[in-house]
Amino acid sequence: MAASLLASGKSTLEGIPPVSDIDSMGRICQYLGANITYTSDSLRIDTMNLGSLNVPDRLTRSLRAPILTLGPLIARFGFVNFCLPGGCSIGTRPIEEHLRGLEKMGACIKASEGSVEANAPSGLHGATIYMQTPSVTGTMNLMMAACLASGVTYIYNSAREPEVTDLAHCLISMGAILQEGDGPDPITIFGCDKPLLPYRYRVMEDRIEAGTFLILGAMAGNPLAVHGCTSKYQTALIEKLRAIGAQIDIKKGSVIVRKAVCPVAVDIQTGPYPAYPTDLQPQFMALLYMARGTSQITETVFEDRFNQSAGLIAMGAAICVDGRTL
Ligand SMILES: CC(=O)N[C@H]1[C@@H](OP(=O)(O)OP(=O)(O)OC[C@H]2O[C@@H](n3ccc(=O)[nH]c3=O)[C@H](O)[C@@H]2O)O[C@H](CO)[C@@H](O)[C@@H]1O
Numbered sequence: 001m002a003a004s005l006l007a008s009g010k011s012t013l014e015g016i017p018p019v020s021d022i023d024s025m026g027r028i029c030q031y032l033g034a035n036i037t038y039t040s041d042s043l044r045i046d047t048m049n050l051g052s053l054n055v056p057d058r059l060t061r062s063l064r065a066p067i068l069t070l071g072p073l074i075a076r077f078g079f080v081n082f083c084l085p086g087g088c089s090i091g092t093r094p095i096e097e098h099l100r101g102l103e104k105m106g107a108c109i110k111a112s113e114g115s116v117e118a119n120a121p122s123g124l125h126g127a128t129i130y131m132q133t134p135s136v137t138g139t140m141n142l143m144m145a146a147c148l149a150s151g152v153t154y155i156y157n158s159a160r161e162p163e164v165t166d167l168a169h170c171l172i173s174m175g176a177i178l179q180e181g182d183g184p185d186p187i188t189i190f191g192c193d194k195p196l197l198p199y200r201y202r203v204m205e206d207r208i209e210a211g212t213f214l215i216l217g218a219m220a221g222n223p224l225a226v227h228g229c230t231s232k233y234q235t236a237l238i239e240k241l242r243a244i245g246a247q248i249d250i251k252k253g254s255v256i257v258r259k260a261v262c263p264v265a266v267d268i269q270t271g272p273y274p275a276y277p278t279d280l281q282p283q284f285m286a287l288l289y290m291a292r293g294t295s296q297i298t299e300t301v302f303e304d305r306f307n308q309s310a311g312l313i314a315m316g317a318a319i320c321v322d323g324r325t326l
């Protein structure tokens with residue numbers, strides 16, 4: 001949705017679920033001047049008449065994704081004033097990787113408590129950016145901004161989540177010239193000297209929702225077939241589900257999971273993709289509650305992501321938290 005702001009005209013995003021985060025992002029696009037139309041599972045965003053470049057607190061506070069309007073707006077219009085986003089309270093959630101990268105591309109950033117103003121009246125230029133932390137939305141913001149910058153941008157130590165690759169494919173469909181990084185190679189974006197085009201794009205599956213169903217299948221009931229689940233995105237989870245005793249069959253376009261009859265304890269450690277995803281850590285904790293023996297969870301991504309343990313303790317789980325390990 002944020003990428004549609006890079007071009008003028010009607011973009012169509014297919015495969016969109018009716019969830020409130022989509023409505024919230026839609027309200028932000030409308031506030032900026034876009035026209036939004038929903039039809040069954042697709043969303044049309046017409047950005048022909050964007051007007052406002054201020055995103056107010058009442059629209060950003062309920063979710064994290066509005067941070068992604070920062071890169072497109074500064075790149076296309078040379079200005080944005082932005083109230084910091086909310087999102088799940090799982091840690092401090094800094095955004096200095098986003099801001100530092102945009103500054104390297106020539107933006108002048110004024111950050112005050114609760115808002116960020118960015119100026120680039122003469123446009124952005126390409127830069128070589130080394131991310132200290134491979135931030136997912138940080139990488140996405142910098143990729144989108146770099147598409148409209150003059151010259152070439154290299155992003156080293158970027159996030160490699162499948163959603164980053166999916167955004168890259170969407171940007172390429174808009175006319176961006178972009179090479180995905182591999183291993184130590186950076187993401188390389190060749191800034192366009194002509195405007196990007198609106199897209200028609202089908203977004204990838206919700207990897208976290210698919211993973212949540214796989215965990216559910218390992219916990220209860222009959223064999224569960226999760227359709228539209230791409231197994232290669234779930235490699236770290238599937239390895240842990242097998243270790244706990246669940247049976248997993250990988251088919252083309254679906255994954256079948258059979259309950260772990262006598263689940264055994266396993267350890268997990270979250271990390272940036274392809275490591276075990278932090279967004280599937282709370283669900284796995286519920287599964288480990290059923291396992292025989294003591295399991296250990298180490299959360300390396302967010303410093304405050306064990307909130308759900310209080311609920312499990314209230315239900316009788318023996319849980320001991322020691323910093324980022326539980
Ligand atoms: C809307 C969205 O897509 N949210 C996802 C995104 O969040 P989000 O993009 O906010 O998460 P990041 O990838 O930025 O954060 C990962 C780690 O990097 C650190 N960091 C981040 C930015 C920065 O400037 N400096 C810094 O130190 C964070 O504190 C954290 O420890 O990726 C997370 C990690 O997969 C997921 O849990 C969120 O569901």
Ligand SMILES: C=C(OP(=O)(O)O)C(=O)O
Binds near residue numbers: 021065086088089
């Ligand atoms: C994905 C997230 O959740 P929310 O829907 O709260 O933004 C997040 O906080 O990164």
